[in-house]
Amino acid sequence: MRCIDLSHTIRPGMPCYSGTPGPLIQPLASIEEHGFAEKLFTMSSHTGTHVDLPSHMLLAGSSLDAFSIERFAGKGSAIDLRGRTGGVITVEELSPFKDLIKESEFLLLCSGWSQYWGSPAYYEGYPTLSSEAALWLTGFHLKGLGVDMISVDVSDSDDFPVHNRLLQNGIIIVENLVCLSLLLHFSFIFCGFPLKIIDAEASPVRAVALIDNEKKA
Secondary structure (H helix, E strand, O other): OEEEEOOOOOOOOOOOOOOOOOOEEEEEEOHHHHOOOEEEEEOOOOOOOEEEOHHHOOOOOOOHHHOOHHHHEEEEEEEEOOOOOOOEEOHHHHHHHHHHHHOOOEEEEEOOHHHHOOOHHHHOOOOEEOHHHHHHHOOOOOOEEEEOOOOOOOOOOOOOHHHHHHHHOOOEEEEOOOOHHHHOOEEEEEEEEEOOOOOOOEEEEEEEEEEEEEEEO
16 A cells, blocks of 8 residues: 655745735744744645635535545546647546546646746646536545646636536535556556644645555556
8 A cells, every 4th residue: 555645845935826825824922942843834725735615615614624534535546638738628538537437535636837836837837627627527426526727717717617617516625636647557546634623624635545555556
């Protein structure tokens, strides 16, 4: 069994969605002065690799409190959408993977966009699902959808159709994943456990994949 880290490191100056302040990490105590070390972390609930919950977009949507821990782990599959520059991911592109998706609880879209992490290119031009493709995915028994991009909607969206379509149908969203190419053609268990924060509409996660090397997808 291999454990593959799918999470970006949280650090000052890291990429964040437009308008979201970056994390601050400040010392509170030092071993030299206090005999122990302690730090203060100040950051958005949407920092780094994170999960979006229904209350992020929906007035009556459920917050983190409504979800059991089992909701954030399950059988995963990763599909290869690399080789494209931006554009819309259609139902026709996803339909060849329908048998794989039927067997999955978490679908991860490997666009390769994480290669631009830390550069201006990361924020623009990434591929996104069409509204029809998002609706099509709600016909499966998915717990969640994960992407190696900053959002499932285009950067200048003002109505967030993909977020809303998925979250309205109980599919949580994990954004800013990394290393998804390592999962292609493998069976794995996806885990993206949030911090246990009251009334949270989102939370940073430590996303990992547990791979059985002997099993191919």
